[in-house]
Amino acid sequence: MxxxxxxxxxxxxxxxxxxxxxxxxxxxxxxxxxxxxxxxxxxxxxxxxxxxxxxxxxxxxxxxxxxxxxxxxxxxxxxxxxxxxxxxxxxxxxxxxxxxxxxxxxxxxxxRGMVFQQPTLFPWLTVLDNVAFGPRMAGRDARDYLPEARRLLRQVGLERYAEHYPWQLSGGMRQRVALARAWLPGxxxxxxxxxxxxxxxxxxxxxxxxxxxxxxxxxxxxxxxxxxxxxxxxxxxxxxxxxxxxxxxxxxxxxxxxxxxxxxxxxxxxxxxxxxxxxxxxxxxxxxxxxxxxxx
Ligand SMILES: Nc1ncnc2c1ncn2[C@@H]1O[C@H](COP(=O)(O)OP(=O)(O)O)[C@@H](O)[C@H]1O
Ligand SMILES: [Mg+2]
Structure with a gap:
């Protein structure tokens, strides 16, 4: 080498x-x-x-x-x-x-999670559903991942926005959703x-x-x-x-x-x-x- x-x-x-x-x-x-x-x-x-x-x-x-x-x-x-x-x-x-x-x-x-410059959220999904998208697509039981998804939303300061849609958020908030989503699988x-x-x-x-x-x-x-x-x-x-x-x-x-x-x-x-x-x-x-x- x-x-x-x-x-x-x-x-x-x-x-x-x-x-x-x-x-x-x-x-x-x-x-x-x-x-x-x-x-x-x-x-x-x-x-x-x-x-x-x-x-x-x-x-x-x-x-x-x-x-x-x-x-x-x-x-x-x-x-x-x-x-x-x-x-x-x-x-x-x-x-x-x-x-x-x-x-x-x-x-x-x-x-190996990835976070891009653009948060690439699904506009038709709520903040919580965007965060939980990966495990839901993998067919996991919602009881396994929803509490953790909510905890991560709290950690990034978006607990109150769980039922909002991406278009209702600022750029920084959208990127915080992307951060929570990337962290969900641990x-x-x-x-x-x-x-x-x-x-x-x-x-x-x-x-x-x-x-x-x-x-x-x-x-x-x-x-x-x-x-x-x-x-x-x-x-x-x-x-x-x-x-x-x-x-x-x-x-x-x-x-x-x-x-x-x-x-x-x-x-x-x-x-x-x-x-x-x-x-x-x-x-x-x-x-x-x-x-x-x-x-x-
Ligand atoms: N899939 C690709 N096909 C052809 N060229 C690419 C591809 N991906 C990156 N490149 C080229 O590779 C070089 C490095 O790109 P990139 O890794 O995006 O640089 P950086 O992120 O440092 O700005 C650039 O010249 C870019 O045009
Ligand atoms: Mg680049």
Whole structure:
């Protein structure tokens, strides 16, 4: 394996010894690994008559610990959604292997829940019925899942909206329904693709705090795609920085802030600015590559 888990950058407060990133190679202990991607490559047909192949992911190596919150960050089009789709089992890699608890991922499974940017609720179903859709379709007894569906609605602050319809809710409320729905089967892993990207800044903060709280209570492993640097620093244990064209793991940033986190505490933390600056620098470099492709 060329790149066991990529380089890890641990941000240090400004003025700390050296000033240069501390690049070390670390290996996640085997017992705690939940998700493992080894040498993963993926290409798609493109161009005239789909005759060419576009390599979207190349040699992706990544290990995610059980209960860890990992953010994927990188320029648009670098393959973040493709990584999530492979983890969800919606698609399969051309090269390499992807496993969850040592078992190869071969297709979708309710143990790996997915939350998209658009909540994709059924407009003809009530909030409660949307949350309970999965187990009902699986033919389970309503007594098994309805109490849990109601408890989750309470947890996301929508208890009073159980009998409302999606069109009667705001965007943030709809996304909270999607969150409750994803959590109902008690997923081992939650895959989130820019879930708060379409929300206004204020609502996004509320959703981030809510997600942080549920994650801490449930111990679910989360892989969260975002292009929002502050969001990644607020939520993540580690931030996987991806490079573009082809998508690779460029660097992994350990987020140094203690939990529980608040936006205020983060801003006051001396490690915040250096970490944010480092991430922005990488994003700028990677976007530069994109610009070169547009203007060769
Ligand atoms: N099913 C597909 N068929 C062809 N090309 C695809 C498909 N899915 C993604 N791509 C291409 O792969 C690249 C990465 O896409 P994506 O994973 O959506 O990036 P990101 O989520 O980082 O913005 C893009 O160039 C996109 O056009
Ligand atoms: Mg995407």
């Amino acid at each position: 060329k790149n066991p888990i990529s380089a890890v950058f641990v941000p240090t407060p400004e003025g700390a010894a050296g000033g240069t990133p501390d690049l070390t190679h670390t290996q996640v202990p085997n017992a705690s690994v939940s998700i493992r991607l080894q040498g993963v490559g993926k290409s798609f047909a493109h161009g005239r008559r789909q005759a060419q192949r576009l390599t979207v992911l190349e040699d992706i190596n990544l290990e995610v610990r059980t209960g860890e919150f990992v953010c994927l960050l990188g320029p648009s089009g670098c393959g973040k959604s493709t990584v999530l789709n492979l983890l969800a089992g919606f698609d399969s890699p051309d090269h390499g292997t992807i496993s969850l608890d040592g078992q190869a991922i071969r297709g979708p499974d309710p143990r 997923p081992q892993v939650l895959l989130m693709d820019e879930p708060f990207g379409a929300l206004d800044a204020q609502t996004r903060l509320v959703m981030q705090e809510l997600l942080n709280r549920i994650w801490a209570e449930t111990g679910t492993t989360i892989v969260f795609v975002t292009h929002d640097v502050d969001e990644a620093l607020f939520l993540g244990d580690r931030i996987v920085m991806m490079s573009a064209h082809p998508g690779r793991v460029r660097e992994i940033i350990e987020v140094p802030f203690a939990r529980p986190r608040t936006p205020d505490a983060l801003l006051a933390d001396p490690a915040y600015a250096p970490a944010k600056r480092r991430i922005l620098q990488i994003l700028r470099e990677e976007s530069g590559h994109l610009l070169e492709e547009i203007n060769p």
